[in-house]
Amino acid sequence: MTQATSLKEKPGHELLITRVFDAPRSLVYRVWTTPEHLFRWWGPKDFTAPSIAMDFRPGGAYRATIRSPEGNDHIMAGIYQEIVEAERIVFTFAWETDGERGLETLITVTFADQGGKTKLTFHQAPFDTAENRDSHNEGWGQCLDRLAAYLSVGDHAGLL
Secondary structure, three states, rough: OOOOHHHHHHOOOOOOEEEEOOOOOOHHHHHHHHHHHHHHOOOOOOOOOOEEOOOOOOOOOEEEEEOOOOEEEEEEEEEEEEEEEEOOOEEEEEEEEEEEOOOEEEEEEEEEOOOEEEEEEEEEEEEOHHHHHHHHHHHHHHHHHHHHHHHHHHHHHHHO
């Protein structure tokens, strides 16, 4: 079954988030694709990212651990499918539990210039249930809130 077929069979089980960041596209892209930056904003509110490993190239793998405020670790992993510098990143995403990967989804993140600001579009699919999609919507929404805060305070300046 192809990805497109899966989406057609489960309408509404995809996630689409659009945000505009008050930062240039090259900066938003770099902060999204560099572990030194990701450590500072990756994960929902009050989470930390104690481990991020990236082989940032088409066919390269990534694996990241995010830690909840209660100290619970959540591992995500996947493969980069497509990378277009400062424009688009396409990668697979799956939670990993006890060495086993769960449902794999495909994430596409696009970066578009909007007069010196950046319009980021985040798409993830397919989800097996609307509840799973909604849980990811909450988590990614908080993650993007943290990205906006990180970009606004300029903490990234020393890392560029």
